[in-house]
Amino acid sequence: xxxxxxxxxxxxxxxxxxxxxxxxxxxxxxxxxxxxxxxxxxxxxxxxxxxxxxxxxxxxxxxxxxxxxxxxxxxxxxxxxxxxxxxxxxxxxxxxxxxxxxxxxxxxxxxxxxxxxxxxxxxxxxxxxxxxxxxxxxxxxxxxxxxxxxxxxxxxxxxxxxxxxxxxxxxxxxxxxxxxxxxxxxxxxxxxxxxxxxxxxxxxxxxxxxxxxxxxxxxxxxxxxxxxxxxxxxxxxxxxxxxxxxxxxxxxxxxxxxxxxxxxxxxxxxxxxxxxxxxxxxxxxxxxxxxxxxxxxxxxxxxxxxxxxxxxxxxxxxxxxxxxxxxxxxxxxxxxxxxxxxxxxxxxxxxxxxx
Amino acid sequence: xxxxxxxxxxxxxxxxxxxxxxxxxxxxxxxxxxxxxxxxxxxxxxxxxxxxxxxxxxxxxxxxxxxxxxxxxxxxxxxxxxxxxxxxxxxxxxxxxxxxxxxxxxxxxxxxxxxxxxxxxxxxxxxxxxxxxxxxxxxxxxxxxxxxxxxxxxxxxxxxxxxxxxxxxxxxxxxxxxxxxxxxxxxxxxxxxxxxxxxxxxxxxxxxxxxxxxxxxxxxxxxxxxxxxxxxxxxxxxxxxxxxxxxxxxxxxxxxxxxxxxxxxxxxxxxxxxxxxxxxxxxxxxxxxxxxxx
Numbered sequence: 343x344x345x346x347x348x349x350x351x352x353x354x355x356x357x358x359x360x361x362x363x364x365x366x367x368x369x370x371x372x373x374x375x376x377x378x379x380x381x382x383x384x385x386x387x388x389x390x391x392x393x394x395x396x397x398x399x400x401x402x403x404x405x406x407x408x409x410x411x412x413x414x415x416x417x418x419x420x421x422x423x424x425x426x427x428x429x430x431x432x433x434x435x436x437x438x439x440x441x442x443x444x445x446x447x448x449x450x451x452x453x454x455x456x457x458x459x460x461x462x463x464x465x466x467x468x469x470x471x472x473x474x475x476x477x478x479x480x481x482x483x484x485x486x487x488x489x490x491x492x493x494x495x496x497x498x499x500x501x502x503x504x505x506x507x508x509x510x511x512x513x514x515x516x517x518x519x520x521x522x523x524x525x526x527x528x529x530x531x532x533x534x535x536x537x538x539x540x541x542x543x544x545x546x547x548x549x550x551x552x553x554x555x556x557x558x559x560x561x562x563x564x565x566x567x568x569x570x571x572x573x574x575x576x577x578x579x580x581x582x583x584x585x586x587x588x589x590x591x592x593x594x595x596x597x598x599x600x601x602x603x604x605x606x607x608x609x610x611x612x613x614x615x616x617x618x619x620x621x622x623x624x625x626x627x628x629x630x631x632x633x634x635x636x637x638x639x640x641x642x643x644x645x646x647x648x649x650x651x652x653x654x655x656x657x658x659x660x661x662x663x664x665x666x667x668x669x670x671x672x673x674x675x676x677x678x679x680x681x682x683x684x685x686x687x688x689x690x691x692x693x694x695x696x697x
Numbered sequence: 698x699x700x701x702x703x704x705x706x707x708x709x710x711x712x713x714x715x716x717x718x719x720x721x722x723x724x725x726x727x728x729x730x731x732x733x734x735x736x737x738x739x740x741x742x743x744x745x746x747x748x749x750x751x752x753x754x755x756x757x758x759x760x761x762x763x764x765x766x767x768x769x770x771x772x773x774x775x776x777x778x779x780x781x782x783x784x785x786x787x788x789x790x791x792x793x794x795x796x797x798x799x800x801x802x803x804x805x806x807x808x809x810x811x812x813x814x815x816x817x818x819x820x821x822x823x824x825x826x827x828x829x830x831x832x833x834x835x836x837x838x839x840x841x842x843x844x845x846x847x848x849x850x851x852x853x854x855x856x857x858x859x860x861x862x863x864x865x866x867x868x869x870x871x872x873x874x875x876x877x878x879x880x881x882x883x884x885x886x887x888x889x890x891x892x893x894x895x896x897x898x899x900x901x902x903x904x905x906x907x908x909x910x911x912x913x914x915x916x917x918x919x920x921x922x923x924x925x926x927x928x929x930x931x932x933x934x935x936x937x938x939x940x941x942x943x944x945x946x947x948x949x950x951x952x953x954x955x956x957x958x959x960x961x962x963x964x965x966x967x968x969x970x971x972x973x974x975x976x977x978x979x980x981x982x983x984x985x986x987x988x989x990x991x
Contacts (some may be wrong), residue, residue: 393884413887420888426881430903440889443899495889 343404343498343531344369345390350399352385352555359385361555363399370529372522374542377552378578383535384423384503386552390533391501392416403498419492419530421502425484427476433487434459434472440495462490465524482513489521493528502534506541518545539579543567551575573691576616583622583661585615585634585688594690597656598632601688612693617685619664624650624673625682633682636661638675643667650675652683747965751958762959770936771944771960774852778940779920782860786916790867791909795901797868798875799883812868815861824858824929850932855940858926863919870912871905878904907982914978918971922964 345367352360360382367373375383388394390401392413400409408416428436437459441450450458463469466486476484485505492500505521506514522545525532536542542549543563551558551566551574559571570576587596594601594613601615625633636652639660643649648670652661661683665673675681719725752759762768793812797805815823831848832838841848848854882904886896902909924942931938935947941964948957 391888393888413884414890414892416888417890418888420885422881422885424881426885428882428885428900439886439891439899443886443889443891443895491885491889 345499345531345533346402346405347386347390348400348402350386350389350396350401352382352389352394352397358555360389360396363555363557365550365557365560367531367533369531371547372525372532372534372545374546374549375533375535375552376537376539376542376549376578378537380554381552382555383537383550383552385555387501387503387533387535391418391420393420417495417498419495419497419500421485421488421492421500421505423504423507425476425488427484427487427491429476432473432475433463433468433479436476436487437462437491437494439491458494459490462494465493466490480513481509482517485509485517489524493530497530500530500532502532504535504537506538507536514541521545543579551578553578570616570689573614573616576689576691581619581662583617583619583663583685584659585617585685586658586693587613587615587690589613596688597634599634599685599688601690603690610692613690614693615685615688615690617688619649619662620647621685621687622661622663622665623684623686624652624663624665624669624675625684626673628682631684633684634658634661636681636683638677638679638681641670641675641677643670652681654683655680744965747958747961750954751962753958754955758955759959759962762953762956763963765956767936767939767944767947768956768960771939771941772963774855774939775921775941777852778856778859779917781856782863782920783913783917785860786863786867787909787913789864790871790912790916791905793868794871794875794905795897797872798878799880809872812865815864820862820923820925821929823861824926827854827858827861827926827930849930850934850938852938854930855927855938858930859920859923862923862926863916866916866919867909867912870908870915874905874908875901907978911975911978911982914971914975918968921967 345365347363347365347367350360350363351358363382363386365386375386377383385394389396392408392411396409400407402408403416428439431439438455441455441458444450459472460469463472466489468483468486468490471479471483476487479487489502489505502521506517509517518541521534534545546563548560548562549566550560553574559566559575561569566575567579570579576582585596587594587601589595589603589611592603594603594615596613596615603613635655637655639651639653641648641650646667647664648667650663650665650670652663654661663683673681751762793808796802797809828849829835830837831841831854833842833849835849838849846853848857882900883896886900891899921940922942923940924946927940928943928946931940931943933939933943933947935944939947941960945957945960945964948954948960
């Protein structure tokens with residue numbers, strides 16, 4: 343089912359949760375709504391589900407306007423952040439609930455319900471736990487029961503609110519991959535909300551980056567990571583280094599280095615270059631091209647990546663670099679040494695953007 | 698008002714404390730003894746006196762006292778009142794608690810305060826309000842008399858006054874419970890296609906059933922035992938508008954001690970049964986709470 347969100351706005355008291363949001367979700371895709379808390383991502387998800395009403399704008403499912411349709415009739419599967427399992431029911435009854443509340447003429451027989459529940463339990467790998475109560479399950483198990491319950495009514499789409507937010511790191515990692523595989527099997531149009539960029543990059547087909555109730559960028563994980571539309575997206579998707587510079591001769595000049603400016607219309611004389619830590623090269627010699635001279639301040643050599651903190655000699659902000667362990671051994675870096683830092687890639691933005 | 702302190706808190710009984718955290722022995726003994734002495738003086742002794750006086754002239758006299766037509770009429774009226782008031786207050790209480798805990802609306806705090814009003818006002822004043830409203834010289838009294846509706850000095854007045862006084866019990870018990878549970882489960886039920894009624898019956902009600910039962914027990918005990926408010930509106934017509942507590946007073950003033958205490962013993966037994974049932978419900982509620990915890 344395709345979902346089209348048109349000019350949706352929502353206000354809670356004086357807080358503008360969503361401002362003229364437009365979004366199109368294609369049939370069968372797995373979309374991530376990514377943003378910091380208060381960015382409006384959960385509100386948008388709840389408006390699509392029908393759990394909140396938009397102040398303005400409309401929602402279409404498969405071209406049909408369902409803005410005014412009651413949540414009960416929207417046929418969506420919703421997985422709540424804290425699962426919201428029915429605490430007085432067994433796992434079996436939780437999953438069967440959606441089928442049991444159907445009007446009599448649509449309701450499956452008890453045998454059909456049992457078969458469907460057992461099938462779903464098998465799919466979420468909880469076969470032996472049908473008679474348990476939610477309180478007897480671990481967080482990851484509850485999450486999967488919540489998912490099975492949402493899928494039991496064969497929803498047109500699956501909406502997940504911070505599905506892995508309340509789980510510990512290892513379980514989260516496992517469930518993420520499991521959700522991706524499940525989606526590849528079922529192909530139900532799915533939207534999940536997250537504030538964890540790694541989660542979004544790993545699981546989603548497309549990512550919608552949100553901030554202050556607006557969409558900053560929509561794109562595949564590669565697009566939003568490699569070519570962020572603006573400094574906010576750049577910042578939010580990973581660590582960054584900033585290099586302040588000025589515009590001269592149609593180029594952005596940062597120290598002795600020069601980079602292409604973002605577009606032809608010059609918006610200000612100040613620019614900021616953004617570079618990810620792993621896009622920095624550290625060398626002992628200059629090798630001709632201009633570099634940033636810096637002193638090694640600290641080295642964290644844990645895991646396959648070595649993190650190096652560098653203070654530029656011109657007094658600019660500390661630079662964080664990430665190099666491979668091999669490179670680190672080859673250079674044999676010591677704290678206090680002077681080195682040359684060269685960005686392999688810099689993305690330049692006008693310095694008029696306020697986050 | 699202490700009895701409505703809330704199931705939520707009571708159900709979370711603290712884990713046994715370690716030895717180091719315990720108070721010295723002498724302090725514990727002193728406090729417990731003081732408690733026991735007070736309990737004996739104020740609770741157990743009066744209870745013994747009630748039964749002693751009721752049985753002072755033997756079992757046969759006790760039986761005869763309970764078979765008096767005035768006594769039977771009083772019991773019947775009390776049961777009738779409770780049978781009307783308790784269901785009414787269950788409906789009121791559940792609706793009020795539902796509205797307060799699941800929705801945001803203007804004037805919510807005012808509503809919470811209003812629910813507490815019957816606790817804050819003296820029962821006699823509560824009764825008087827109804828006399829002022831529906832009495833012969835009351836605001837709506839003359840109109841009602843013209844239309845043949847009799848409220849004051851009749852059963853409707855007694856029911857109204859009792860309902861007013863016992864209004865907070867169910868609501869007060871449910872509000873903290875429902876607030877603690879939030880509305881996530883209700884929302885989940887709605888998304889899954891459940892109607893409002895299905896959501897209430899299959900999700901909300903099972904989650905609040907012990908709290909609700911607890912509120913009903915307290916409401917019932919108070920409805921049967923209420924004296925002040927009912928006394929003002931009843932008119933003390935023997936055999937007609939006297940509830941059990943009022944009839945006890947009538948007998949006592951008449952020097953019919955056996956009859957007075959026999960009837961009082963029924964009320965005392967009601968209290969004892971209430972306490973036992975209350976404890977059973979608390980036990981179940983605590984078990985449900987601990988099962989529902991993360």
